[in-house]
Amino acid sequence: MSILEQLKKELRVVANLQGTVALMHWDQETYMPPGGGSARAEQLALIESLAHERLVGDSVRGPLSELVDLETGTPAAGLSDEEQRLVAEIWRDYHRAAALPNEFVREMAQTTSEAQQVWAESRQQNDFGKFAPYLEKIVRLKYREIDYLGKKETPYDTLLDGFEPGMTSAEITRLFDEMKERLVPLVQKIAASEVDTHAEIIQRDYDLEKQWQFGMAVLEDMGYDLQCGRQDESAHPFTINFHPTDVRITTRLERNNLMAGLSSTIHEGGHALYEQGLDPEWFGTPFGQPISYGIHESQSRLWENLIALDKPFWQYYYPRLQALFPENLELVPIEVFYHAINTVKPSLIRVDADEATYNLHIMLRFEIEKMVINDRLPVRELPSIWNDRMESYLGIRPDSDANGVLQDVHWSFGGFGYFPTYALGNLYNVPILERAKKDITDLDDQIADGKLTVLRDWLREHVHAVGRRKTASELIEDLTGQPLTARPFMDYLEAKYTELYAL
Amino acid sequence: MSILEQLKKELRVVANLQGTVALMHWDQETYMPPGGGSARAEQLALIESLAHERLVGDSVRGPLSELVDLETGTPAAGLSDEEQRLVAEIWRDYHRAAALPNEFVREMAQTTSEAQQVWAESRQQNDFGKFAPYLEKIVRLKYREIDYLGKKETPYDTLLDGFEPGMTSAEITRLFDEMKERLVPLVQKIAASEVDTHAEIIQRDYDLEKQWQFGMAVLEDMGYDLQCGRQDESAHPFTINFHPTDVRITTRLERNNLMAGLSSTIHEGGHALYEQGLDPEWFGTPFGQPISYGIHESQSRLWENLIALDKPFWQYYYPRLQALFPENLELVPIEVFYHAINTVKPSLIRVDADEATYNLHIMLRFEIEKMVINDRLPVRELPSIWNDRMESYLGIRPDSDANGVLQDVHWSFGGFGYFPTYALGNLYNVPILERAKKDITDLDDQIADGKLTVLRDWLREHVHAVGRRKTASELIEDLTGQPLTARPFMDYLEAKYTELYAL
The missing domain is CATH 1.20.120 (Four Helix Bundle (Hemerythrin (Met), subunit A))
Incomplete structure (x- = not known):
């Protein structure tokens, strides 16, 4: 050997x-x-x-x-x-x-x-x-971990490097600043808009069993192989893998929020496609592993947002959803439904946030994590700092710690440095999808036809099977011809919501 | 330290x-x-x-x-x-x-x-x-295993010792012969009896969800701690433990066989009580481990047969079962139900067998295992040997290998030597329960009152928490004052079925 x-x-x-x-x-x-x-x-x-x-x-x-x-x-x-x-x-x-x-x-x-x-x-x-x-x-353990690993530009950069190799907090700050400059005015303009998106449509009573069926059908259409995977319920949806032949996801359904469960199912489905698309020949080696947490998030959020909040997807699925929930949707035209699921409104919970304000949730966490790790902010001060920042970033103040600082699981498993990768995923996925649409010129038509695996296959070849043969920035540059900026994502958001909210 | x-x-x-x-x-x-x-x-x-x-x-x-x-x-x-x-x-x-x-x-x-x-x-x-x-x-691996471990009286004894320390095939043969001498005539007399036990009552259509509820209620009454355990479904019911604080069971329910699921639930519940009753202080050491597979089976079969096929148990549970399945049981008197669940009839599948013929299924396996291990019977001859023996032991011939030699999981995990412990469990549990009834003089009344944990507590003290401080034979001698024979079990069977079948 x-x-x-x-x-x-x-x-x-x-x-x-x-x-x-x-x-x-x-x-x-x-x-x-x-x-x-x-x-x-x-x-x-x-x-x-x-x-x-x-x-x-x-x-x-x-x-x-x-x-x-x-x-x-x-x-x-x-x-x-x-x-x-x-x-x-x-x-x-x-x-x-x-x-x-x-x-x-x-x-x-x-x-x-x-x-x-x-x-x-x-x-x-x-x-x-x-x-x-x-x-x-846990925070004390993280300080020790940073001591062992050696401080990069800042202590926080040492942790960040574990999730997004090569990424620095200076670079993230630059990207987030670029995003914020256009995102904050956009969210303000949306708040001032008089368009009613009828968000209450989503909050009607949706039978859980039927929600489950619908989510499973979408997963199968996406090409999630259920011979090598399964979906269960858990308090906090996640994807987990033991081998490319055993990649599992969980979801959390809510009777009065149709999109909470469906978005989480599709999000985790996107993660799962990545894991199932890794080359089993290289199992255990970097070539059989995902590039980074940010690229992983790009895959989940591409499906969750760019595909499943877009019109072609619902051209195919909306009649099916109506047939499943006629009591709620029979009289709702597709255009109205499309507006409802794309409601932008500041809210307390990250995982329930729309694709625009979501990034503000991340910026807040990024700021706070740096304070904890770099400036040794005492843990007991977190609730008030959290609430103050929520007010300044999103204009709302949590009514409880459960809906504030306690909402996310990440710190409990020591995942300081994880959050920024969610927003990076948003930035990565727009140029990736743009490139896919160049290669598959009729992608929107295919999706409107329910042929989601066309996209899965493209992603498998160009992203999943790559493994760590490329870094995140190499992958993005190879696919798009230029380094990562916030521009494609912000262009996408502005175009989409200018139309939606008649800005 | x-x-x-x-x-x-x-x-x-x-x-x-x-x-x-x-x-x-x-x-x-x-x-x-x-x-x-x-x-x-x-x-x-x-x-x-x-x-x-x-x-x-x-x-x-x-x-x-x-x-x-x-x-x-x-x-x-x-x-x-x-x-x-x-x-x-x-x-x-x-x-x-x-x-x-x-x-x-x-x-x-x-x-x-x-x-x-x-x-x-x-x-x-x-x-x-x-x-x-x-x-x-697997059989070749077992031959190698015996070579490594060293042959005891016979090669098969080496394997047996892994399941029932100190037990020999000579001793099992003696016990089985003693049993057979009375069991075969008993089964023949039952076959000749004209009593109709109305077994078809059990084979009516029983809603699976309600079966599940009923089984869970019994488990809770038995004292199975669901904070430290859970029940799931699987093709082959089993008990498994990771620690005394996490002991899980599975069951398999059938719409047209009420007792298949309930018996398996109670059987595994009996195993689970043993594992939950081990002393966590001694976790990982022999004092925190069960004595033997036979003693383990004594616990499962004590609950499954001696308790849950007896009258006091159904005095409490039958009205509850009737309330759950009025369409099937409302008009069935308890005495008739008791006869139905105690039907003795030769059948093809061990796990569905009644408590009398069950032991013949074990004897057959014991014979065949010795042939495979001691006499190197070729595996390809197993189906015909199996079918021949079924005919001679139980008077019926399997219609397929699925209902014959393929029915049990054990050989697929290499468990040669496991089967005899099921019958040993039957022999152990009668004297154990006799002793419990001496200590708890009103045990039958308590059970008829639904107070099953009285028995659980006694078993915990006298069997479960003992760990491997005693061997199986020491435990039996300590509890009953004499070495193990087949007599108590056969006395029990004869008395019970003489009454039931008016022999």
Whole structure:
């Protein structure tokens, strides 16, 4: 066996350990009885620490050291371009992992598994004080993590790099500023518009079982392979994967909000297509892994927003939806429905936000995360900071911490640096779809015909199967011919909502 | 930390790895999408092999070698009686595991995970030929396993010892012969009886959702803690545990067989009470583990047969069942229902068999397993041998392999030696319940009052929490004052069915 093959085999072991961890998370969020939480945290910590041990242990380090300089990451001479890329990316993961003591990895896993359970209770009981000590512990662990990994431009950049390799907070600030400059006036103009989008249509009583059926039908049409996946319900929708042949999603349906469940189903479906489209031949190696969290979000948000909030999609699906809910929709023309689902209105909850104000939710979180990580803002000050910023960014003040600082799961699993990737996904996906429409000139017609897999196939070839052969910025430049800016996204938003709200 | 504490901590790690394996099995049988099977087999093999590595590795061997002679299992001087018992039992597991090469453990895990999936398909398609090559491979692995472990009285005894420590096939033969001598005439007399038990009452159309509700209510009454457990559906009911705080069961409901689902629910509930009753303080050590498969079966079958096929149970539950299914049961008096659920009739499927003929199904399997293991009977001959024996033991010949040799999952996971423990459970549970009734003189009245937890509490104290502080035979002797015979069970059967069938 060649050294590279040997390395690939070892990485497959690491990936199987990580897949086991993922199964435990999936179970924890779907079916685990509540009493099992403490034992689960212990199990998770064990397997996470074994995965870490294996990744930084001799059996990886040995072959890797023959392929790359372990100190600098420079690939050895004599490797092909592709091999160089591969080993450089493997080294990236190895190097990051090797900086962390195993005891730390274990403590983080156990703490965050427990904290997620406490967070869920705290949110339900609207009790930030209950969650605060866990969050404080996690924040202290993040400080230690940054110490181990080494500070980049700022401490926060170190964490960001774990989600969006190569991205900096300076670059995000630039992109967000560019976005904000046009987004804030746009949202203000929409607020001043006299157009009534009849959002109440979406808030009628929609049978959950029928919502489920409709969502499953869309997933199948998108090309989500249910032989290698499944959908369940959970408090917080997510996608999780153990292997490209087992990629699962969850959703959360609400009787009085038709789009909450459907959007989440399609969003997670977009993530799942990415995972199912990874090359199983390269399972466990960077070439079989998604590029970044931002590119992942570009895939989910492309389907959720650019496709499923657009007219061609509903040309096909609206008659079907009407047939399912005649009592609510029979008398609602498609044009009215289209306006209703595209209502822009500042709201408290990120996951329920429209595609315009959504980005303000992210900017707020980005600001606050930097304060916590770079400026060591005490955790107990988070609720008031959150509420103040909500008021200044969105003009509304949360009525409770459950609808404010406690709404998102991310901090409970230590995911500081994750949020910005959602907005990056919005910025990535517009130029990606523009390129797809250049290649598939009749894409809108195909979608209006219910042929969603045409797009899935294009994304599989140009994004999913690429793996980490390219970075996010390389992918975007290769597909669009230019570096990432906020312009395509803002052009899209302005055009769409100028028409919708007759601005 | 004392050496014993150190050892306990390491065994907890092994148990957490085994709990992870168990979760993967649970998922495989309940929710895993079919395409994920091959990746799952690889993951399972990995974690099984890690669990094995850890159990036989330095971190266990080191402390263990200071507490026990690793060659002979003799505990070191200076240990208390309890400590001696503990380390002897730890050594038993260690010694058995250490005999197996890790590569073998991995191959067995991967092969059996795949084989279980193939078996399920083969049974569905009634295609023994499809399963045969997998079974052949498993049988060859079992031969290797016996070679590694060392042959006891017979090769089959080596496997038996893994399920029922200390039990021999000679002893089982003696017990089964003793049983057969009275069971065969009893079954013949029943067949000749003119009493009509109106079995068709059970085969009316019973709504599945209501069956589920009823089963869940019984489980709760039994004291199955649903904060630390859950019930799902699966093709083959089972109990699985990751920790005493997370013990799950599955059931399989049939519209036209009320007792199939209810019996399986109560059966698995009995297993689950055992696992929930283990002492979490000793998690991972023999004192926190069940005594044997036979004792485990005694707990499931005690609830399934001795309680839930008896009159006091139905005094409480029958009015409730009638209220749930008035269309089927309103006009059926309790005495008639009692006869219907206690119908004895030779049938093809073990899990659907009545409590009398059930044991003949086991004897047949015991005979055949010995032929496969001791006499190397070729796998391809199994279907005809099976059918011939069914005819001679039960007087009926399977119409298909699906209803014959393919009906049970056990061989697909390599469980040769497992079946006899079901019949041992029947033999154990009668004297155990007799003893419980001595201690709780009004037990029947309590049960007739729906107070099932009285029995659960007694079993917890006298059986569940004991762990492996006693062997099966020690437990039975301690509780009943005498060694195990088939007499109490046969006395019970004869008395019950003489009345029922007016023999």
